[in-house]
Amino acid sequence: xxxxxxxxxxxxxxxxxxxxxxxxxxxxxxxxxxxxxxxxxxxxxxxxxxxxxxxxxxxxxxxxxxxxxxxxxxxxxxxxxxxxxxxxxxxxxxxxxxxxxxxxxxxxxxxxxxxxxxxxxxxxxxxxxxxxxxxxxxxxxxxxxxxxxxxxxxxxxxxxxxxxxxxxxxxxxxxxxxxxxxxxxxxxxxxxxxxxxxxxxxxxxxxxxxxxxxxxxxxxxxxxxxxxxxxxxxxxxxxxxxxxxxxxxxxxxxxxxxxxxxxxxxxxxxxxxxxxxxxxxxxxxxxxxxxxxxxxxxxxxxxxxxxxxxxxxxxxxxxxxxxxxxxxxxxxxxxxxxxxxxxxxxxxxxxxxxxxxxxxxxxxxxxxxxxxxxxxxxxxxxxxxxxxxxxxxxxxxxxxxxxxxxxxxxxxxxxxxxxxxxxxxxxxxxxxxxxxxxxxxxxxxxxxxxxxxxxxxxxxxxxxxxxxxxx
Ligand SMILES: *Cc1c(COP(=O)(O)O)cnc(C)c1O
Numbered sequence: 001x002x003x004x005x006x007x008x009x010x011x012x013x014x015x016x017x018x019x020x021x022x023x024x025x026x027x028x029x030x031x032x033x034x035x036x037x038x039x040x041x042x043x044x045x046x047x048x049x050x051x052x053x054x055x056x057x058x059x060x061x062x063x064x065x066x067x068x069x070x071x072x073x074x075x076x077x078x079x080x081x082x083x084x085x086x087x088x089x090x091x092x093x094x095x096x097x098x099x100x101x102x103x104x105x106x107x108x109x110x111x112x113x114x115x116x117x118x119x120x121x122x123x124x125x126x127x128x129x130x131x132x133x134x135x136x137x138x139x140x141x142x143x144x145x146x147x148x149x150x151x152x153x154x155x156x157x158x159x160x161x162x163x164x165x166x167x168x169x170x171x172x173x174x175x176x177x178x179x180x181x182x183x184x185x186x187x188x189x190x191x192x193x194x195x196x197x198x199x200x201x202x203x204x205x206x207x208x209x210x211x212x213x214x215x216x217x218x219x220x221x222x223x224x225x226x227x228x229x230x231x232x233x234x235x236x237x238x239x240x241x242x243x244x245x246x247x248x249x250x251x252x253x254x255x256x257x258x259x260x261x262x263x264x265x266x267x268x269x270x271x272x273x274x275x276x277x278x279x280x281x282x283x284x285x286x287x288x289x290x291x292x293x294x295x296x297x298x299x300x301x302x303x304x305x306x307x308x309x310x311x312x313x314x315x316x317x318x319x320x321x322x323x324x325x326x327x328x329x330x331x332x333x334x335x336x337x338x339x340x341x342x343x344x345x346x347x348x349x350x351x352x353x354x355x356x357x358x359x360x361x362x363x364x365x366x367x368x369x370x371x372x373x374x375x376x377x378x379x380x381x382x383x384x385x386x387x388x389x390x391x392x393x394x395x396x397x398x399x400x401x402x403x404x405x406x407x408x409x410x411x412x413x414x415x416x417x418x419x420x421x422x423x424x425x426x427x428x429x430x431x432x433x434x435x436x437x438x439x440x441x442x443x444x445x446x447x448x449x450x451x452x453x454x455x456x457x458x459x460x461x462x463x464x465x466x467x468x469x470x471x
Pocket of ligand 1: 127128129130152154155195199226228229247248249250251260261262
């Protein structure tokens, strides 16, 4: 069991519900995973969700089965730090004893997410960065990590810390080019850390190719993928060759910017036990209330994302048709359109575009009304930001230049509002900021950043009509 210090207990062995035979079979499967000399406490309920019929994701998102004594439709919040034991010797009497080690509300969410993420096991922690922290604790001094050069700022910061304080050697390369990754892979590469699409440059990383290169260089290399930008609705990195997938639950999974959470998913139970060990040892498991909120949020993932994507397509096509250079994998003009669509089931709802002028970008951002100036993404309402001034300001200007992040870049994180309202508001902000020329044949970027000719007049209206039918 967990916190009592008793290492002899097997998880869930005495479960009294109808699933008890399954539970004890699981307990057996998870027994004696004594890795690296750790006397690992078994996790409460390391249940595999892959039993019974699998439904389409839209159904799985909302369909839950619980073992609540009153058959509550919404999982109860077990706001309790401790659980009473029935024996004085701390044995196997209960599945739960201390919430740092396990809590029924958290377990319910983990099972649900494992199903959604097509994983054998999911774990939830207090933030997306918390999830990465748990993963990087699998590393040891001297280990090498290969990762991208256009990473989430917080990921950069944590890796930097590990390289200066933890003896980890970190190689930042352009992961959009598998040959660049191959150059630095060695048998000492313990982890490859990928993010796709990247943010804010919206570059695509070939997960299957890099995963197989990494496993060839070192069969025990852990390929970890940050899937925050797409969510399990649109991409399943575990099916593409990744060993670990993690996401910030703060973004699309919860969808309302009212909680912070991180999610980890794996198929190999041994990796699952190691990750659980760190969560239990460091105490970063998600709180019961936040577990409940995330459970509620994830049920609407599909309806939110479907609308957000349709709106994003509308906006992307409008901006491109008026002459701005737009980065969005839903546009055929994206240089890695094919690659993205070979891995993902949609383009997501984050896009960026260039205006050619930093001051102009600032005026556009400040002129928008429906588009809130905010970092982060994945919320039901639309957001606008200048990554170089906001989310990526912690990366110094020289590094940003080396990595090719345009200072004038505007990022749009599209919400579920009415698409025409969003379009009108953005068009008005562009005109007000002086970014557009209004003439008899429509409105166009005053300084087009797109290299191609203006599309014929009226195309953006056609694009708008088409976008409405786009999934
Ligand atoms: C937000 C984010 C994170 C970090 O998640 P938090 O919940 O904020 O800790 C990691 N990766 C990406 C791509 C993100 O967008």
